[in-house]
Amino acid sequence: MTNQPIDWKQEAQKRKEEFLEDLFAILRIDSVRDDEQATEDAPVGPGPKEALEAFLKIGERDGFKTENFSNLAGHMEYGEGDEIMGVLAHVDVVPVGTGWETDPFEPVIKDGRIYARGASDDKGPGMAAYYALKIIKDLGLPVSKKVRFILGTDEESEWKGMAHYLSVEKEPDFGFSPDANFPIINGEKGNVSVYLETEGNSEGGKNKLISFQAGLRENMVPQDAVAVFESEEADVFEQAFNDYEESLPVTGTVAVDGNRVTITVVGKSAHGASPASGENAGTYLANFLSGYAFGGDAANFIETAATLLHDDPKGEKLGVASTDEVMGELTMNVGVFSYAEGEGGKISLNFRFPQSTTAEAITETVKEKVSTYNMTVSRNKGKEPHYVPGNDPLVQTLLDVYARQTGLEAHEQVIGGGTYGRLMKRGVAYGAMFPDSIDTMHQANEFMAVDNLMDAMAIYAEAIYELIK
Structure with missing residues (x-):
């Protein structure tokens, strides 16, 4: 050498x-x-x-x-x-x-x-x-x-x-x-996943949710979402969804078979640490369905996603937004949705948080916010x-x-x-x-x-x- x-x-x-x-x-x-x-x-x-x-x-x-x-x-x-x-x-x-x-x-x-x-x-x-x-x-x-x-x-x-x-x-x-x-x-930033869960009663509305699936991992923005439901007004959904998606950054299809409707939404995947750079197919689908009468736990599942989670990568609607000079802002990715009639529903939220807040504070605030929708809350161990x-x-x-x-x-x-x-x-x-x-x-x-x-x-x-x- x-x-x-x-x-x-x-x-x-x-x-x-x-x-x-x-x-x-x-x-x-x-x-x-x-x-x-x-x-x-x-x-x-x-x-x-x-x-x-x-x-x-x-x-x-x-x-x-x-x-x-x-x-x-x-x-x-x-x-x-x-x-x-x-x-x-x-x-x-x-x-x-x-x-x-x-x-x-x-x-x-x-x-x-x-x-x-x-x-x-x-x-x-x-x-x-x-x-x-x-x-x-x-x-x-x-x-x-x-x-x-x-x-x-x-x-x-x-x-x-x-x-x-x-x-x-x-x-x-x-x-x-x-x-x-x-x-x-x-x-x-710190990293914690919070899980919102509900039971699987879909009775009580004009529309009965059979299943709702979106997302592959907590740390990925869901690119695909599918909902299957029965409806007394099945024939209205195709035109209604076409009108809904017209000005949005997602696409989708509606299939009607008698009173059974299947809606598929395609958004854009992204890393869960940067949810704003993706388009969450799951929350867009929930947001659309929230305009229709669903019953029981299914209604709570849909309304939680549409009211508290949709288009909110900073967690402002949940009341968990936080920022500090060194690490910047908290981000929230709504990573996985799963609902099956008679079995229950679960939504996984992945938070990346600065030193100005804690996993415990985030979880307690989420519990308070979703209590209106009869959702139970748990979390993983997370990382500081x-x-x-x-x-x-x-x-x-x-x-x-x-x-x-x-x-x-x-x-x-x-x-x-x-x-x-x-x-x-x-x-x-x-x-x-x-x-x-x-x-x-x-x-x-x-x-x-x-x-x-x-x-x-x-x-x-x-x-x-x-x-x-």
């Missing part, structure tokens, strides 16, 4: 072909969490297990020390030292949904972009970060700390994988997750807001490398999304989306520009080396 400065971008470009080959192999694996096929050997389903094993196999091929933790998580290790740096990525992806123009698990490059589920969240950035560590290893650079490239298998749901990992392995002393935006994400100060050496180093390589302004950022970065006290998220990147995470036709991934690889390589040399 010489004392010449390392051209990190050139080192990344040297590995481009091999990088794309490895990335495509991982992208071809359908790694959506699947509890129905979960086994003791595949705790979150066969797809995440297969993706984890495939990624670890790449690490073994390249000479890293690897370990698999019960097919829930794994790591690749490099270097020696008392301090451990963590680079935390995930191999699972959100469900596909509708609207894809290509096979989501057969990656293709069009106009310099890789189209596939996981291209940007998080298989593309994760592989870029892995190759960054590989560059350091290939060059034989001297390091004084240990670095672990850690992979989780259910980041898009319960974080069961990383919970298991941290129960058997030491928390890294510092590090980052390549699962968000540049220049850096050193603050993440996370913040690493801007003057922390970790933050400063990452910002310096970003500014040096891009020539762009480097500044602090806070997001509503939750990343593995928050699992470390001194943990942040770092790329791989650039300021001019188009964010298609959790959407149909998800993509990531190849050039962005190569640039991220170079930034990651220099950043990791600066932090462990």
Whole structure:
């Protein structure tokens, strides 16, 4: 090795072909969490297990020390030292949904972009970060700390994988997750899901709700919604819905079979941390149905969604809106709707909240608001807001490398999304989306520009080396 400065971008470009080959192999694996096929050997389903094993196999091929933790998580290790740096990525992806123009698990490059589920969240950035560590290893650079490239298998749901990992392995002393935006994400809002439930009595109105379904995950804006009901005035709904949707950013269809009506609405999916960038098919459908007489618990289900949840990504109608100077505004995503006559109904609300409020305060306010509609309220454990100060050496180093390589302004950022970065006290998220990147995470036709991934690889390589040399 010489004392010449390392051209990190050139080192990344040297590995481009091999990088794309490895990335495509991982992208071809359908790694959506699947509890129905979960086994003791595949705790979150066969797809995440297969993706984890495939990624670890790449690490073994390249000479890293690897370990698999019960097919829930794994790591690749490099270097020696008392301090451990963590680079935390995930191999699972959100469900596909509708609207894809290509096979989501057969990656293709069009106009310099890789189209596939996981291209940007998080298989593309994760592989870029892995190759960054590989560059350091290939060059034989001297390091004084240990670095672990850690992979989780259910980041898009319960974080069961990383919970298991941290129960058997030491928390890294510092590090980052390549699962968000540049220049850096050193603050993440709190995250809690609140569940509104009702019983399934649909009697008592001119219209009888049989079922209402919308949404795939709490952290995705529902793109599709379907309601099935019986009506004494079934013939009025087709024209009425056509009039309703005419000036709205959603589309839909109405099918009438005797007195049975099926209405399907198509909106626009988006990441649950940015609900305002999507169009919630579920609340639009409820808003339409609220103009008609439904009975019993079905009426409460519909009216809650239409009156308190529709077109309100800040939670103002529920009375939970909150903001602070560091983290900004609370956001609310109405992620999943489910109602079946005789069985009951449930609506899942996912809140990303700043330090100016708490999960407890949000839940109590929601309880008070929905009591009018006879809805019961529960919540998950949630996650508290996370913040690493801007003057922390970790933050400063990452910002310096970003500014040096891009020539762009480097500044602090806070997001509503939750990343593995928050699992470390001194943990942040770092790329791989650039300021001019188009964010298609959790959407149909998800993509990531190849050039962005190569640039991220170079930034990651220099950043990791600066932090462990």
